[in-house]
Amino acid sequence: MNKIRKLLLALLVFGGAVQLAGCRTTELEDRSFPMLAAVKEDPETQQIGFTCVFPILRMEPDAAEESGDDPAAMEYAGDFAGAWEKYEDSLNKIADYNHLKVLLMNEDFLKDDKQYEAMLAFLQEEESFPRNTYVCITDDPEALLKAGENLNEDLGTYLEELLESHRKGNEAILPTLGDLMDEKENRRKTWAIPYLALKEDTILWDGSREK
Amino acid sequence: MFSNNQKISLRQTFRLFVFDFLGISTLVLPTWLAGTTGVYGFVSILLGGVFGLLYLAYLGWAMNRMQTDLFTHLSGAPAWTQKLLYGYLSASCILTSGFLAAVFTRLVRRNLIREESYALVLILLLAVAGYAVTGGIESRARVYEVLFWFILIPLFLMLLFSLKGVDPEYFRPQAAPGLMNFAKGGYMVFLCFTTLFFILLFPQYVKPESSGKRLVSCVCYAFLCTEGILLILYAVLLGTFGEGALAKMEFPAVTLMSTVQMTGGFLKRLDAIMMGIWFFTLFALLNLNLFYGAKMLEKCTEIPGNKRYAGIVLVLAFLLAMLFEYTDGMTEFFYRFFWYAGAPLYILIPAFAVFMRRKKKSE
Numbered sequence: 001m002n003k004i005r006k007l008l009l010a011l012l013v014f015g016g017a018v019q020l021a022g023c024r025t026t027e028l029e030d031r032s033f034p035m036l037a038a039v040k041e042d043p044e045t046q047q048i049g050f051t052c053v054f055p056i057l058r059m060e061p062d063a064a065e066e067s068g069d070d071p072a073a074m075e076y077a078g079d080f081a082g083a084w085e086k087y088e089d090s091l092n093k094i095a096d097y098n099h100l101k102v103l104l105m106n107e108d109f110l111k112d113d114k115q116y117e118a119m120l121a122f123l124q125e126e127e128s129f130p131r132n133t134y135v136c137i138t139d140d141p142e143a144l145l146k147a148g149e150n151l152n153e154d155l156g157t158y159l160e161e162l163l164e165s166h167r168k169g170n171e172a173i174l175p176t177l178g179d180l181m182d183e184k185e186n187r188r189k190t191w192a193i194p195y196l197a198l199k200e201d202t203i204l205w206d207g208s209r210e211k
Numbered sequence: 212m213f214s215n216n217q218k219i220s221l222r223q224t225f226r227l228f229v230f231d232f233l234g235i236s237t238l239v240l241p242t243w244l245a246g247t248t249g250v251y252g253f254v255s256i257l258l259g260g261v262f263g264l265l266y267l268a269y270l271g272w273a274m275n276r277m278q279t280d281l282f283t284h285l286s287g288a289p290a291w292t293q294k295l296l297y298g299y300l301s302a303s304c305i306l307t308s309g310f311l312a313a314v315f316t317r318l319v320r321r322n323l324i325r326e327e328s329y330a331l332v333l334i335l336l337l338a339v340a341g342y343a344v345t346g347g348i349e350s351r352a353r354v355y356e357v358l359f360w361f362i363l364i365p366l367f368l369m370l371l372f373s374l375k376g377v378d379p380e381y382f383r384p385q386a387a388p389g390l391m392n393f394a395k396g397g398y399m400v401f402l403c404f405t406t407l408f409f410i411l412l413f414p415q416y417v418k419p420e421s422s423g424k425r426l427v428s429c430v431c432y433a434f435l436c437t438e439g440i441l442l443i444l445y446a447v448l449l450g451t452f453g454e455g456a457l458a459k460m461e462f463p464a465v466t467l468m469s470t471v472q473m474t475g476g477f478l479k480r481l482d483a484i485m486m487g488i489w490f491f492t493l494f495a496l497l498n499l500n501l502f503y504g505a506k507m508l509e510k511c512t513e514i515p516g517n518k519r520y521a522g523i524v525l526v527l528a529f530l531l532a533m534l535f536e537y538t539d540g541m542t543e544f545f546y547r548f549f550w551y552a553g554a555p556l557y558i559l560i561p562a563f564a565v566f567m568r569r570k571k572k573s574e
Contacts (some may be wrong), residue, residue, distance in 0.1 A: 185455035
């Protein structure tokens, strides 16, 4: 009898505790998984733009039509945090960045120390992006995203493979988002960030930019 | 198959203490040390080691004087002394349990189930801890004995793999911190080892032939083993993140485990597996505090009822853990309490206990 009472009590506690679960959990079908994030500073307006690339399934014409949003459209604001928030609001699913492969920036953004460090500080605080996300530079992220639409896989996965295969041949050290976050605090090293160029719709690793 | 006499072997004691020391020290110390002594954090770890060894020698002296465990020794002391000591120690254990439960829950949510309810994770965690507490020290010691190498081998492997990311540049000395900072760093390390105090309560849980000097040297090995792990871990963390970044991280050791890339990449979400290290080590320390919190409370009220007190302690730990999560400055208060009162009292209590009993005898 005592055992039954104990079991009932345990079930009562467990049942009560389970009531606390589920309210804030997001189902898988309500999530989207960005594979690449792109940040851009508009050289004329100094506005910061942010957008993401999703897995290839997400980009199928039917799915895009169904969801009614254009995931590649950049959202602009005064800083990275604002642009990020605006972009998240524009999506009809919750973005889960755990699978993010690459963070793409344009050169103007990289040179703007204030905006660049504000982004790192924001990402450090939010902890949304994985620390081992590769970081790349390009002239025009939107043009690169456009070129990525013709690939058989999403641009994030493609760039990850491109960077890693290039590294194997050159023994190059690929900086990650975590490395840049740490360097913001340490200020001891200079990182060579891979520079990606577009030549006749082909994406090439064309040297690096130091930061 | 197993005897059930509420006694544990010296090997189990060694493993129990390694688990108790490892959890919180590997989680919070690297950040504290990087912010206080930076590259020279190794000196603080060694200094803390010296403080710890001195403290252990002092506890050995107290045990020798008492010739038994603290509970039995104090049973002959004046009633007010017992109430005062047990009341304080119980409150201290409950407060520490609340803090540890909050850190544990934060860690689980941050790394495994980000969007899950804090209260739910906390309740389930405390329910499991409560079950372990009522199981007694023997059942817990058996579990830790089995888990010991399952936890330590992956930890060493991960540290080995992470050596690849260590940059010697981060070891280049900067301006040396002042003597006060070294002392502060050493004291911080010592704070994480105040669990040593509980050795005074251990003679009743080990076989008579294993108590005394053998018990002290067993705990001393556990202490030195943890010091060694701390030194290696601090070197890897410093070389990977650099002192500036390390000083701003919440749980750098966990972050390190999530960024280590293993050759072959055959294991995905390795960080979740590695969380097991802190899951079991923090759980061990939480259990120790809950267990002694309940015991002290029982001694303080002098009304028997082990399970009743375990229940009270669990409820209080739950409420405190909620306060730690949702009240600004609560964690700061805990650190200050431990810095200025908790640790100094852990130093004074053994001498006080020895002195009170002597006084009673002479009267």
